[in-house]
Amino acid sequence: MSQENAVAPQTKAADPRMADIPTVKTGFEGHRYICNDRIATTVYLAHHLQKPVLVEGPPGVGKTELALATSRLMGLPLVRLQCYEGLDESKALYEWKYGKQLLYTQMLREQLSEVLDGAKGLKAGMARLHDFADIFFSAEFLEARPLLQALQQPGGAVLLIDEVDKSDYEFEAYLLEILSAYQITIPEIGTISAGVPPLVFLTSNNTRELGDALKRRCLHLYIPFPDAKIEARIVEAQVPGLSASLRTQLVAFVQALREADLKKLPAISETVDWARTLVLLNATELNPDLVRTTLNVLLKFQEDAETVEPEIYALTQTALKAS
Amino acid sequence: MQRTVGSFIGVLRTAGLPVSIPETLEAHRALDLVGFGDPVLLKHAWGAVLAKSEEEQAIFETCFDRFFAPPDKAPEDGRPRRKVEGDDSDRPDTPDDELMPTGGQPFGGGGGSGTSELRTDAALARMLMEGDRAALAQAVEGAAQAVGLEQIRLFTQTGRFTRMIMEEIGLEGLDAEIAAQEARDDAVGAGLARSLRIGRQRLFRRVAERVERQLALKADGESRAIREDILTRVRLSAVDRRDYRMMAELIRKMAKKLIALHSRRRKVTDRGHLDLRRTLRANVAYDGVLMDLHWKHRKVDRPEIFALCDVSGSVSAYARFLLMFLYSLGEVLPKVRAFAFTGPLAEVTEQFQRHEVERAVSEVITKFGFGSSDYGMALDQFAGLCMDEVDHRSTVIILGDARTNNVNPRIETLELLHRRARRVIWLNPESTGQWGTGDSAMLRYAAHCTRVEACGSLRQLERAVDNILRGAG
Numbered sequence: 001m002s003q004e005n006a007v008a009p010q011t012k013a014a015d016p017r018m019a020d021i022p023t024v025k026t027g028f029e030g031h032r033y034i035c036n037d038r039i040a041t042t043v044y045l046a047h048h049l050q051k052p053v054l055v056e057g058p059p060g061v062g063k064t065e066l067a068l069a070t071s072r073l074m075g076l077p078l079v080r081l082q083c084y085e086g087l088d089e090s091k092a093l094y095e096w097k098y099g100k101q102l103l104y105t106q107m108l109r110e111q112l113s114e115v116l117d118g119a120k121g122l123k124a125g126m127a128r129l130h131d132f133a134d135i136f137f138s139a140e141f142l143e144a145r146p147l148l149q150a151l152q153q154p155g156g157a158v159l160l161i162d163e164v165d166k167s168d169y170e171f172e173a174y175l176l177e178i179l180s181a182y183q184i185t186i187p188e189i190g191t192i193s194a195g196v197p198p199l200v201f202l203t204s205n206n207t208r209e210l211g212d213a214l215k216r217r218c219l220h221l222y223i224p225f226p227d228a229k230i231e232a233r234i235v236e237a238q239v240p241g242l243s244a245s246l247r248t249q250l251v252a253f254v255q256a257l258r259e260a261d262l263k264k265l266p267a268i269s270e271t272v273d274w275a276r277t278l279v280l281l282n283a284t285e286l287n288p289d290l291v292r293t294t295l296n297v298l299l300k301f302q303e304d305a306e307t308v309e310p311e312i313y314a315l316t317q318t319a320l321k322a323s
Numbered sequence: 324m325q326r327t328v329g330s331f332i333g334v335l336r337t338a339g340l341p342v343s344i345p346e347t348l349e350a351h352r353a354l355d356l357v358g359f360g361d362p363v364l365l366k367h368a369w370g371a372v373l374a375k376s377e378e379e380q381a382i383f384e385t386c387f388d389r390f391f392a393p394p395d396k397a398p399e400d401g402r403p404r405r406k407v408e409g410d411d412s413d414r415p416d417t418p419d420d421e422l423m424p425t426g427g428q429p430f431g432g433g434g435g436s437g438t439s440e441l442r443t444d445a446a447l448a449r450m451l452m453e454g455d456r457a458a459l460a461q462a463v464e465g466a467a468q469a470v471g472l473e474q475i476r477l478f479t480q481t482g483r484f485t486r487m488i489m490e491e492i493g494l495e496g497l498d499a500e501i502a503a504q505e506a507r508d509d510a511v512g513a514g515l516a517r518s519l520r521i522g523r524q525r526l527f528r529r530v531a532e533r534v535e536r537q538l539a540l541k542a543d544g545e546s547r548a549i550r551e552d553i554l555t556r557v558r559l560s561a562v563d564r565r566d567y568r569m570m571a572e573l574i575r576k577m578a579k580k581l582i583a584l585h586s587r588r589r590k591v592t593d594r595g596h597l598d599l600r601r602t603l604r605a606n607v608a609y610d611g612v613l614m615d616l617h618w619k620h621r622k623v624d625r626p627e628i629f630a631l632c633d634v635s636g637s638v639s640a641y642a643r644f645l646l647m648f649l650y651s652l653g654e655v656l657p658k659v660r661a662f663a664f665t666g667p668l669a670e671v672t673e674q675f676q677r678h679e680v681e682r683a684v685s686e687v688i689t690k691f692g693f694g695s696s697d698y699g700m701a702l703d704q705f706a707g708l709c710m711d712e713v714d715h716r717s718t719v720i721i722l723g724d725a726r727t728n729n730v731n732p733r734i735e736t737l738e739l740l741h742r743r744a745r746r747v748i749w750l751n752p753e754s755t756g757q758w759g760t761g762d763s764a765m766l767r768y769a770a771h772c773t774r775v776e777a778c779g780s781l782r783q784l785e786r787a788v789d790n791i792l793r794g795a796g
Contacts, residue, residue, distance in 0.1 A: 041371065044356075045353055049356075049372075056376075056377070096600055096603070098599050216346065
């Protein structure tokens, strides 16, 4: 703990973009990411406490987008690691450059006579060999994968570990060292630690319960579906071409749709897609026919579309009243 | 400050959040960053630091609201209000002002100052008469700490703690004062005694409330742990309706634990992709000539589970928990297909995936439950649906009492299943003594099961599943 405390203050505390929570919030808005207080508070804390953030929530509420927006806000490069079943350390942490290592051994063999030149007996030969610099396992033959890359960025980075729940249980163990101490231990070389600790975001769709050890190392942030006000502002920021009245109707419609019993509820990304569609179609107002023809943008399952079909008229009417 | 944070974390721990020491330190650092000024902000910040899942977030917020709810209004405004006798305009503006002797009728009714009539040593009586609420609240808090109210665990202790706090504040002195005033035997004394009695009663009530609040904060978790322990041992049929939610949690916890324990067996196979790194490392000794090969591919043992659950009338008391168990199994294992049956059988995997546990389980029960069971028909229908998919990787679990209602049990279907599947496991909620009695075909079925276990209580269920999974390796 004492180590962690020691790193914190001087390097980052001065960053004006993370001065206080309202600043973070407006900063995000400047980068077209509209967020609530909870999100801003968590990012603020993550920056100052240097803790990773575990972001959970239904698909499409902007979990990944949060990391992208943070990287834009902080002007830091984004290093992204997409997790999947079977992801292992050689794809996530580091890998050796085998080809070059093999060439190196061959070079070494050719030089062997030079090295051993004049050495008498086995003992002297061994002593010579030990004196000879061995770089077979050294940083030069190290191929950095995303996690190591993030640690090596000179000015710090935003590291996004996407859909960590898709990875295997074992993979979580690799993450632990990075998440708590911002370092990677390579058995052959030693420990590589980050000059400037990256700001880490992990996202999860909860397809599997994450281990407690991982959770304990992170700040936890749950992003729910936004309320109508925030959603309207998100649509406004993402699709500026949409008229205000249509925007209100559209958001009211989607909000009402989320109350229905559906297999997959429409998320923010669907709302934004729908808004873009309506702009393309030059729509000025919602009407049942328009909704019916564009519903496939919002609902991704046929059975959901069938569930909603009979309700379209009523839903549209309510949405129209909202504006 | 540190103490407040410490005791809040204590509250969280007893409520079931496993707050570790590093997290406590984080909480302190977060507090330094955001400060006590804005409670909402602090709630967000601590929520991020201390709660690690949605459920934990909910628990955290309840605890936070309870803990930091303004305990008394009096200390807040800081200026203790003194009552000026006979002056009605200075009546307290808050209607819940319980400790003030009723403002309308000043004690004694006479001209003299009430408090001056009191004996000098009765501090508590003086406070009551003066209505000094700040001082009273402070006295109550002080006494609560002095008697160790934080240690309260069970609601049966409330009476004792209330009494102890009252005595600590100076109940004895107050009683003596009342007696003394009554003994004076004049109008002023009687009036004072009456007011004091009222004050005493109200003070009692306030202290009792304080004790109850502490109990709600702290002991909830403790008594919960005790209840949980009882719940794991009680027979599933005897679990009370109000404990369903807790049961669901327990079952889930159990399934998670079992899976974590058993799912991590991997086998290294000898085909697939070459693991270059390991191979090279192993072959440096051979001058880089690849002699000793290592393979990347590891076979992860992921059993495919078909689970059949009897939901008929005879097991209705158990069905709910068996289904909950199935549900949790589906949450932690990737390939579980769940079926429910009485006579006719239906797949319920989708219901389980779509809805949360309580809703899914009640839906299945109302849809399929409460008929009389026909194991023969159910087995046949299962065979018709899935026989082709059952193979040497599959485990078939049947949850039910094997009470056939005297129809053909179709033993041969189970035999066929047993031959195809890797394992057939039967979990029977009846205790072993009852197997084979009456219309139970358990013993006949048992001949074609890899394993038969009784699972009458949660603990038995856990043990049974543990055995099963252990056998899997």
